[in-house]
Amino acid sequence: MKMTKEAPAKKTRNRANLEIRRAFKNFVLENDHPCVMAQTVFSMEQVELHAYKDFGSAEAAGKLIKDLEEYVANYDFESNDFRTFLAVFPDSPKYSEIEFEKRLWKQLKALNKADSCDWDARVSSDPESEHFSFSIAGRAFYIVGMHPGASRKARQSPYTAIAFNLHWQFEKLREMGTYENVRDKIRERDKELEGNINPMLEDFGKRSEARQYSGRKVGEEWKCPFHHSK
Numbered sequence: 001m002k003m004t005k006e007a008p009a010k011k012t013r014n015r016a017n018l019e020i021r022r023a024f025k026n027f028v029l030e031n032d033h034p035c036v037m038a039q040t041v042f043s044m045e046q047v048e049l050h051a052y053k054d055f056g057s058a059e060a061a062g063k064l065i066k067d068l069e070e071y072v073a074n075y076d077f078e079s080n081d082f083r084t085f086l087a088v089f090p091d092s093p094k095y096s097e098i099e100f101e102k103r104l105w106k107q108l109k110a111l112n113k114a115d116s117c118d119w120d121a122r123v124s125s126d127p128e129s130e131h132f133s134f135s136i137a138g139r140a141f142y143i144v145g146m147h148p149g150a151s152r153k154a155r156q157s158p159y160t161a162i163a164f165n166l167h168w169q170f171e172k173l174r175e176m177g178t179y180e181n182v183r184d185k186i187r188e189r190d191k192e193l194e195g196n197i198n199p200m201l202e203d204f205g206k207r208s209e210a211r212q213y214s215g216r217k218v219g220e221e222w223k224c225p226f227h228h229s230k
Helices: 008-030 036-043 058-074 097-114 167-176 179-194
Strands: 047-051 084-089 134-136 139-146 160-166
Touching: 008 036, 008 047, 008 084, 036 179, 047 058, 058 084, 058 097, 058 134, 058 160, 097 134, 097 139, 097 160, 139 167, 160 167, 167 179
Parallel strands: 047 084
Antiparallel strands: 084 160, 134 139, 139 160
């Protein structure tokens, strides 16, 4: 069999992705990140990381939806193992929290527009509802926006990024009887790191989780810029 050399562009891209992964592993593991779930998936190499250009663009959404569809199609929902999808935008500048929030929702809007699947019927598509969760490829996801300019240390990632965590994982924790313990441990560790518990955190079903996605502390007057229209 004739062996072919790896294309220079692909080789450079793979090297860059390895450096990005290493930076995120250090952010989570070496810095003792308060989210024990993030620590688990990184330590067990259960993070699917992809790099994209032009945060907030339709072009990024087109590539992102294909990768997320494949991620959902290949996910083992019979297993107790958890896996996170991490979309990284390494060429992004350092955003203010306001600018990051605007671009995050712009990206999610474009992602929803590119998604041909119906909204997951197990959650609400109304961002004002306490049962809202973002749906991609027919599955509900909890979105975690991160960037270097975040005010919370747990969100100060080395690069602009979006972590996509299946809601199924939280339901699985409840089924296993460990959800409350994991939740309380994360909040306790976050308090130790920051000095106080993230005021935006609330359990699913109590208030719309859309308020938590960007990581910015928002007031009572905040309105989600996303509206599902399909």
